[in-house]
Amino acid sequence: MHHTPLSKDLEAVVRAEVPPGGLTLNDLIRRTEGRGVYLLIVLLCLPFVQPIPLPGFSTVLGVVIIFLAYRLVFPEPRGLPRFIGDRVLPPGFQIRVVNGSIRFLRWVEKVVRPRRTVWLQTRPARAFNALLIVVLAALLALPIPIPFTNQPPGFSILLLALAMMEEDGVLVWFAYALALVTAAWFTMLAFFGEKAIVMVFEFLKRAGHSAN
Numbered sequence: 001m002h003h004t005p006l007s008k009d010l011e012a013v014v015r016a017e018v019p020p021g022g023l024t025l026n027d028l029i030r031r032t033e034g035r036g037v038y039l040l041i042v043l044l045c046l047p048f049v050q051p052i053p054l055p056g057f058s059t060v061l062g063v064v065i066i067f068l069a070y071r072l073v074f075p076e077p078r079g080l081p082r083f084i085g086d087r088v089l090p091p092g093f094q095i096r097v098v099n100g101s102i103r104f105l106r107w108v109e110k111v112v113r114p115r116r117t118v119w120l121q122t123r124p125a126r127a128f129n130a131l132l133i134v135v136l137a138a139l140l141a142l143p144i145p146i147p148f149t150n151q152p153p154g155f156s157i158l159l160l161a162l163a164m165m166e167e168d169g170v171l172v173w174f175a176y177a178l179a180l181v182t183a184a185w186f187t188m189l190a191f192f193g194e195k196a197i198v199m200v201f202e203f204l205k206r207a208g209h210s211a212n
Contacts, residue, residue: 005105005109005166012031023088024085024086024087024088025040025080025084025085025087026080026082026085026086029080029085035165037068037071037072038072038161038162038164038165039105039161039165040068041065041068041069041133041157041161042158042161042162042165044061044064044065044068045065045154045155045157045158045161046158047061047154048061048140048150048151048153048154048155049151049154049155049158058140058141058142058143058150059141059142059143061140061141062137062138062139062140062141062142063137063141065133065137065140065157066134066137066138066141068080069130069131069133069134069137070130070134072126072127072130072133073127073130073131073134074127075123108162108166109166112162112163112165112166112168112171113166113168114166114167114168114169115168115169115170115171116169116170117167117168117169118169119169120163120164120167120168120169120172121167126164129160129163129164129172132160132179133157133160133161136153136156136157136160136179136182137153137157139153139182139186140153140154140157144189146189149185149186149189152178152181152182152185152186153182155178156175156178156179156182159171159172159174159175159178160172160175160179163175
């Protein structure tokens, strides 16, 4: 199957005639055959893969990623809800966001490309990867006030979305490995968190007995 880089699809969107009433996010998704959803997920993950992530955004953006990824589990529909996806985008959106996305994708496509993609294109593989993004986004959305809890799920989602977007059957295995590391990290946090809570309750209990 011939693979067209997403940057080419977006360039075609920019050159195409704007629909009556203006361009919407659902127009972008339809014109990129649903792959625009992966691009949205990638863009939403970028704040969490920088050295100092923006605080306070993980819960909100994590929930949005859950919603987007869950819709990818099913063949249809792949767009956004009408109250979001059918809103006409401001005139500056095409210049600032679409053209910026094209430049970003051109850089990504130098490394990420279709490799060993036969199995990755199957419906079960796509559904599994979409559900995995849902689980990782749920971890991202957890309001845990501990440093370095956003980067592991953020990087995992980013690699998965890039692999699915560009049908890279090699990159996806790195994403799986990082997802396992993420699961181990959160399991460790849960284990030690439970121990800490038990210790606090025991301390308070002993303190209460001492006061009596």
